[in-house]
Amino acid sequence: MSRHIDQQLFSAHEHALDEAEPCPECGSELQLRHGKHGAFWGCSAYPACDYIRPRHQHDGHIVKALGVPCPECGHELVLRQGRYGMFIGCSHFPQCHHIESSDPPKNEQSHDVSCPECHTGHLVERKSRFGKTFWACDQYPKCKFAINSPPVMGQCSACGFPLLVEKKSAAGVTLICAARRCGHLQERESLNC
Incomplete structure (x- = not known):
C-alpha cells in the first residue's frame, strides 16, 4: 500500500505559527522565505516588488x-x-x-585602575555580546584599550608598562605584564616596593 504525502504541507507560506500579512509596498501577501542568513519575510509579487524584512525584529x-x-x-x-x-x-x-547597560554596575574596584594608554580614563568591567568579561577604557571610542583579565595596579619590572593583569592557573594566581608584546611574569614581592 503506497501513501502519498501532500507536499503543500511543507510549503513556506503554510506555517501555522506565522501569520501572513499584506506587503506594505504593493499589498500582495508576504511569504516566509529562507536565505543564507535565515528566515525572512518577502513579497509574493517578487520580482515585481522586492520588499523584504527580517522574520524576527531586533531593531531596538x-x-x-x-x-x-x-x-x-x-x-x-x-x-x-x-x-x-x-x-x-x-x-x-x-x-x-x-x-x-541593563546590567547592574559591577564592583567599583575596577574603576580605580587608570588606563595605561590614554592616562585620562579608567578601566571598567564589561561583557561582550557572547557573555565574556573584559576590561576596557571608559573613554571608548576615543581610547580602545582593552584586556581580557582582571587589571592590577603595578609596573612591569621588565618593560616598565604601568599595568599588570591577574591570571589564574592550577599553580595559583600570577601577575603578568598587560603589554601585549611583553607578557613578563611578575613576582608578587616586586609589587610591594
Whole structure:
C-alpha cells in the first residue's frame, strides 16, 4: 500500500505559527522565505516588488517604558530589544543617543585602575555580546584599550608598562605584564616596593 504525502504541507507560506500579512509596498501577501542568513519575510509579487524584512525584529524596538527621565534630554528612558540583547535607551531616539547597560554596575574596584594608554580614563568591567568579561577604557571610542583579565595596579619590572593583569592557573594566581608584546611574569614581592 503506497501513501502519498501532500507536499503543500511543507510549503513556506503554510506555517501555522506565522501569520501572513499584506506587503506594505504593493499589498500582495508576504511569504516566509529562507536565505543564507535565515528566515525572512518577502513579497509574493517578487520580482515585481522586492520588499523584504527580517522574520524576527531586533531593531531596538521598545519593550517597556521605565518611568525614569533621561539624564541627557529629560525624556523617558525605555527598555529596548536590540540585536545583541536588552538595553536601556532614551525614548527620544534618534534625537538623543543616551544608552545605559541593563546590567547592574559591577564592583567599583575596577574603576580605580587608570588606563595605561590614554592616562585620562579608567578601566571598567564589561561583557561582550557572547557573555565574556573584559576590561576596557571608559573613554571608548576615543581610547580602545582593552584586556581580557582582571587589571592590577603595578609596573612591569621588565618593560616598565604601568599595568599588570591577574591570571589564574592550577599553580595559583600570577601577575603578568598587560603589554601585549611583553607578557613578563611578575613576582608578587616586586609589587610591594
